Amino acid sequence: MRKQYLHLSAYSCNRCSGPVVAGSLAVRENEISKETNIRQLGAICLSCGHRQSRGSEAGVTRDFPPVQWESADPVDESRGTSAYVEVLNRAEPH
Numbered sequence: 771m772r773k774q775y776l777h778l779s780a781y782s783c784n785r786c787s788g789p790v791v792a793g794s795l796a797v798r799e800n801e802i803s804k805e806t807n808i809r810q811l812g813a814i815c816l817s818c819g820h821r822q823s824r825g826s827e828a829g830v831t832r833d834f835p836p837v838q839w840e841s842a843d844p845v846d847e848s849r850g851t852s853a854y855v856e857v858l859n860r861a862e863p864h
Contacts, residue, residue, distance in 0.1 A: 773798050775805065776839040781824075781831040788817025795839065 777794045792813035796805035814821050 771800055774839045775836040777836050778834045779831050780834075783815040783818060783820055784822055785820045786815065786818040788815045790815045790820075790822050792823070796836075 775796050775798065777796065779792045781790050781792075782788070783790050790813050793811040795807075795809050795811060797807040798805050810823075812821065813823055
């Protein structure tokens with residue numbers, strides 16, 4: 771029974787100190803297994819749009835509990851990824 775989990779974290783933006791939200795997806799084969807197929811989805815500041823992959827200050831990242839994320843095929847890595855990559859490849863708003 772494979773299940774996909776969404777992980778979210780937040781930290782301050784290096785440019786404007788606004789909230790940066792970062793996400794990743796991972797798959798568990800069963801309830802007691804380690805997560806595999808971990809894919810970083812990216813990170814973006816909600817205030818200025820800056821794409822910042824890591825928090826600059828140690829200890830100020832807020833990690834939220836993982837959430838089971840239902841999808842049509844939880845192990846199909848190509849589904850949804852192309853749309854997200856397209857958004858990330860667009861020019862910076864500034």
